Amino acid sequence: MTSSDINRFWQKVDKKTDVDCWNWMAFVDKHGYPRLNINGKIEKAHQISALLHIGPRLPNMCVCHTCDNRKCVNPRHLFYATQARNLEDMYNKGRNRQPKGTKAARSKLTLKQVDDLKQEYANGKISSRKLGLKYDLTHSAVLKIIKGITYKSGE
Numbered sequence: 001m002t003s004s005d006i007n008r009f010w011q012k013v014d015k016k017t018d019v020d021c022w023n024w025m026a027f028v029d030k031h032g033y034p035r036l037n038i039n040g041k042i043e044k045a046h047q048i049s050a051l052l053h054i055g056p057r058l059p060n061m062c063v064c065h066t067c068d069n070r071k072c073v074n075p076r077h078l079f080y081a082t083q084a085r086n087l088e089d090m091y092n093k094g095r096n097r098q099p100k101g102t103k104a105a106r107s108k109l110t111l112k113q114v115d116d117l118k119q120e121y122a123n124g125k126i127s128s129r130k131l132g133l134k135y136d137l138t139h140s141a142v143l144k145i146i147k148g149i150t151y152k153s154g155e
Helices: 003-011 045-053 083-092 111-122 129-133 138-146
Strands: 035-038 041-044 061-065 078-082
Touching: 003 035, 003 045, 035 045, 035 083, 041 045, 045 078, 061 083, 078 111, 078 138, 111 129, 129 138
Parallel strands: none
Antiparallel strands: 035 041, 061 078
């Protein structure tokens, strides 16, 4: 990376105190990660910051944020870790919440359909297998709905 690349990098950073997040002020990708073109290759800005301040990344390592701010490039907020450690950090901080029930992108049912399915099963007039056929769901999916594992109340 040239000194011109490094200067371009710092021009796009809102650098505050050493303890604050240094937010990226330029392009971010659809996942919210800052990006910069270096020699025709689009690089993640937090990875560039880590390279400049922490040193080269070892194979199979990720650049992680202690602040959980994807736009932050403050090297004091960055560390190298395995993907497993990164996922553990995500779960420990409660950042693994995916939309569930009718809010999930692949949801097949409306709230009314879920309520109807549960009511039909509770009435005992139709089996869970037949409900699966009726609602175009696997038997396993129907059982998860009935048990409240998926499509909990209000979802």
